Amino acid sequence: MVARDGTGPKIARSVTSCADCFAWGQTYAQGVCLACYNFAAARFGQQLGQCRACRRRVRLKRGFCRLCWCQAREDRALAAEDPRSKVLLAPFVAQVRQHQLFLADLYRPRARPPTAPRRRGVPGRPHKPPPPIATRPRTDGVQLLMFTDLPRTYRYGRVDLRCGEAPDNPWLAWALHLAHTMAQTRGFDPIVRRALNRNLVMLLADHGEGDQVRVSDFHDVIRNQGGSLVHVIEVLSRMEILLDDRPPVFDTWLKSKVEDLAPAIAGQVRRWALVLREGGPRRKPRNPGTAIAYVGAVRPAMLAWSNTHDHLREVTREDLVAYLDTLRGDPRMCALAALRSLFTWAKREAVIFRNPSARIRIGKRTPVVWQRLSDQEIARAVTAASTPQARLCVTLAAVHAARPGQIRALHLDDIDLGNRRLTIAGRARPLDELTHRVLIEWLDHRRNRWPHTTNPHLLISKESALRLGPVSATYILDLRGQPANLERLRIDRQLEEALASDGDPLHIAAVFGISQTTAVRYAMNARQLLQDDHPATPSGSSRTQVSNPDNDADEHLGSA
Template sequence: MAPYDHDGSKIPRTVTSCASCLAWGRTRAQGVCLACYAFATPRFGHAVGECGACKRRQPLKTGYCRLCWCQAALDRMLADGDARSRVVIAPHLPDVRHHQLFLAGMTRRKGRPRTAPRRYGEKGRPLKPPPLVAARPRTDWVQPPLFTDRLRRDYRYRHDLRTDPLPDNPWLAWALHLAHTRAEAHGWNRRIRQAMQRNLIMLLSTHITGEVIHASDVHEAIKQRSNSVTHTIEILQTMGVVLEDRPTSFERWLQRKLTPLVPGIATVVQQWARTLRDGGPRTRARRPGTVGTFMRYIPPALVDWSARYDTLRQVTRDDVLTYLATWHGVDRTTVLTVLRSLFTWAKKKQLLFVNPTAGIKGPRRERPVLQPLRPEDITRAVEAATTPQARVFLVLAAVHAARPAAIRGLQLDDVDLGNRRLTVAGLARPLDDLTLQAITDWLDHRRRRWPNTANRHLLISARTAVDTGPVSATWLLNLRGLPATVERLRLDRQLEEALTHGADPLHLAAVFGIGESTAIRYAESARQLLERPHESRSPQSPGTPGSTGGEEPNRPSGSR
């Protein structure tokens, strides 16, 4: 698996000489091998300086670069001395005067090969017994806190699970029992179980009745140790001893968007965005994608108005028209929809005297004719689906016209291999040979990869295999940059059905479970393509990359 940079981007690799340790092998975009790249990461604190042996400017560990450390390790192996000199490397560092070149990835210490397989249980090393059954400790009284202000706890408690006995704390015993029960129910592996035990011992070894643990302290304490922050907080929430004080990702994202604005405008926009997400009196909550779409179009206008005005009351109709003039086509309609939503909400909350968007009409445009995909575009999409889960996602979108949310929500009970039936979004469909083969291959891979998972979703990942939720939207098939995106494959399947069965909207509604207006639109496009074939492949049609081609063209793409 290719490594990733600190910002999450994949690091390209090539074969050349490392710029730091001079080893020949695979190097990253920085020109260094994987070991030197990890040696220079900020979390190790290896600052750049002049090496005490080779005098080069490199990341240093106790004054010496990684190349000198490798040479000192080689000198230690060749030295004739006592047993301690064969283990300690530091005494050999000042004596480094030359360097033996080596191949990258060949300096790792290798142990003796195991002659017999590792055995556990009755015939081998005994397994640790599960924690004792425990319940919530009995609390007759609670000691009031001496200080009302929050004091940060130091959770740097070291405990060796192999030798040290467990701390005698009833809250810890209850937490370990809850963790063991959850691990058995969700099929956690040994690594996650041990990480959970270490986290709970560190947090609850000295816990007393009435003490509240802040979720931000938990995150800071164990984020560098393991990836079980979410599961740890869930167990603490079950116990009722944790206080969720971490800001949500939406609040952090919204705060970054509102930073350049003046307080008078930022406060109103913040309240409006929260109302879009959470809803309110006589206001329905929108999808998260809708809020993201809205906030993507208006920041330039808000920044410009913040440079001239203090509040939104000072924004005039001419200001709105001037900003609309910078947009064209569908984007202009979307921007007008966003501004109209903002100012209408502010007028309703009596934050404005006059709505500057009142009376402004967007351009009228006719619905374009939907266009089918070309065979070569579909072929490129098929070639991009190289994993079992990607092939399942591609088949469900291209053959059964399933939406991504419906594919993510599929359960194992929705697949009936014996009767060759598949239930997508509540609609039962027959399983064709292609879909049956793709799902069978994925189920075989799923059983081999996660045999003990309790997740009932059809598609799972390494993150959701230890939980019960669906996979994320970014985990599914990614066809960005290709004409045949997932949405276009779904639209092409419905359009193909309309072209094959004579543009009958009732047939489309019955087969795909779509609404009446959507079925009529596909039927109209199919009828025009059948009657006037010369209109196919129009430059302005949704068949071209970059156009939405959705069922509701007058609405933002994130609001569907």
């Protein structure tokens, strides 16, 4: 053999260490192995220089020799913590300070031999048989654990289900059977199904009777691999072997809200918020949304008072009035309600001596007078609704005055295309041509996009298609930033009906199924617009016909 450039003395092949990477094996040319010979080929443009990691003078690729690049791959396999670091070598090659030698031509792992014979003319692998039917294992005794609080370390990918069978464990067999049943009933994608099986093998390969699987032990492992934590928790919960030791979401959120307050004030606000959330002696728990809203309303005041006060008993009536004077409208009323709740609780628990919020009145709030949306604003909303899901939401809000929560709660059983009926919030109404056409478009898209889903809701997403619940609240808010969002379109539809009926509250309540108080408010809004010196643009639609349930029991109230 000769040198790479065709010059220099001939060096016979021998079994020794490579001159560049020190790998033991048969040399290829000029005392180097085949990999180093190709690494330094002229077509790659590797220049001779000093390696920035090992300081040897050899051929370099981006400033580092081949031996350092090989060592960086080994370090990456052990130290990578997230998917991005598993594909990057540059951060690891710069930190190489020692090397693990290897045999020549054996550094790269070879592909595993196929486990199934090749099928001529048939694409893809043969489908694996479903896991055998399994139930909860029966054991005669339980081996108690000596240390129950020790954390466990789970290693992802310890068993490759593509090349072999799952470990022989009755608990794992039961879990795989439950996962297979869940995948069939909910139409899981093959990728989701395989990821769920890998996670269950990782967790239950060595599981025994009496063991509990803690969420804190495998939460980060599954998250880093991009698996579904919800599906794993659901399977383990059905098996009754899950120990969910994660802190409550409300507690974590509350801690972030009070950490900037004075220590004494933070502790008192936290106690009050927990009483709102969980209840107490002679006090029923409030809605979680109410507790979150109240904490958010009092936090600005607590931040301001933490600069001058150390305790709630130092807050005076003058401090409270001065803070409320900086607010207007709904924020002022919400802040007073939340502060009154806080100080009333503090007075009852003897945290303060006197309630500074007592006998503070804001006064009656002036009702809002809604104006009709312009044609340009409605046209912008229609143009922004560029997907079948967005067009359906806009139609239901603009034609049937459906709230976003009611749209999310719609089921497939609420749609009767044959009889042209639509049921919203338990109230049936006729299905107009526009809504009928938009519904058919969405149902076709839903069937083509998620053909195997078993979610009964009308609106589904790529995440809710794997579950049975509704879509999230943010999924249907495609009109953010538009003057005519879904809530504004709903209000405009009811206001249009109120103007068309000359402010008749009975007619408004009968058409939309709203309460009498709400119907009266819309009627007064319409009458004020009709009596204004600059009246609103008259509605182009006629008054909606409402059937009489006493005379025609088969007809339902709704828009014509």
